[in-house]
Amino acid sequence: MMKHQPVSHLKRSTSRRTMMKLCCVLILFLAGTASGNIEKRIVGSTSCGKERQYHVKIESVQGGRSCGGALLNTLWVITASHCAEQKVKVKIGVNNDVSVFTKLASFIKGSSKKLEQVITTEKQFTFKNEDGKPHDIMLIKLNEGVSAQLPTIRLPSGECKRPELKKDVRIGGMGPKTAGAKPESQVRCATTQMFECGENDKPSVKYHSDETTTMCAFKAGVGTCFGDGGSAVEYEGFLHGITISDPTDTCAHHIVMLDICFYMKWIEETMHK
Structure with a gap:
């Protein structure tokens, strides 16, 4: 005659099976989350930590576009033209090394409003050739x-010279792998190397490009x-x-950039407006 297991034993067995299933689901969820984080970032990057605290996030008010930028001083941000040319929301201090209490105090004082400003095209200045x-x-x-x-x-101070080939340069950003994906919640940093530009390493045809203004970088395993x-x-x-590389469906390992040295005079003159 078959012996029945005690009810308490059955309950413990069911409980263990339930816990095991929950653990499996949690492991799969965490693995998926980790995988997503690896996908959505500058390729080959790590957390910036205390680096790049000047980083600015620029978002189209209409949605659909997100870019990076850098705070030059209390009034001016530098970025790529294709990142704006429409009303944008500028978010400053996205990588600031401040505590939650400091941020809360800023919010209470109202000063945090300065860190998120909507900028119209009248306050956006693109460099243009004589033509x-x-x-x-x-x-x-x-x-x-x-x-x-x-x-x-x-x-750069004094005489501005472009970094030589094979020199290490630092890049960073918050971009996801593809258009429409959720942006990174933190700024990511990576090191790449100055590299000769190829025939196709150019900005959009909308913008001027030549060897005096454009420079490139490449390092295996690193991309924007x-x-x-x-x-x-x-x-x-x-x-x-x-950085002017802005691929839509894949990440770019040949990174196209504009050389700041070419624009130094324009930057100084524009910031006096």
Whole structure:
């Protein structure tokens, strides 16, 4: 005659099976989340930590576009032209090394409003040739000056020279792998190397490009993704380039940038407006 197991034993067995199923689901969920995080970022990157605290996020008010930029001083942001040319929301301090309590205090004082400003096209300045052809570089003037305590990126001092081939440069951004995907919640950083530009390494045909303005970088396993356009290229602690690569469906390992040295005079003159 078959013996029945005690009810308490059956309950324990059912409970163990339920827990095992829950653990399996949790492991699969975490694995999927980790996989998603690897997909949605500058390829070959790590968390910036305390680096790139000058990073600015630029979003189209109408939606559909997100870019990077860099805070130059209390009133000016530099980015790529294709990142704006319409009403945009500029978010400053996205990688600031401040505590939750400091952010809360700023919110209570109302100063946090300065860190998120909607900028119209009247305050967006694109560099143009004498014949009116635009370049993919832009200065944005904020509606209201931010605190001088906020970290900014330094422009090259003295004679400005483009980094030589094979020199390491730092890139960063918050772009996802493809258009429409959710952007990264934190700024990611990576190191790539100056590299000769290929025939197809150019900005959009809408913008001017030649060897005096355009430079490139390449390193196996490192690339920029959709939404990383407009982000700063840093060399030896100074701003030396603006990323203009902005692939839609894949990440770019040959990174196209504009050489800041070519635009130094324009930057200085524009910021005096």
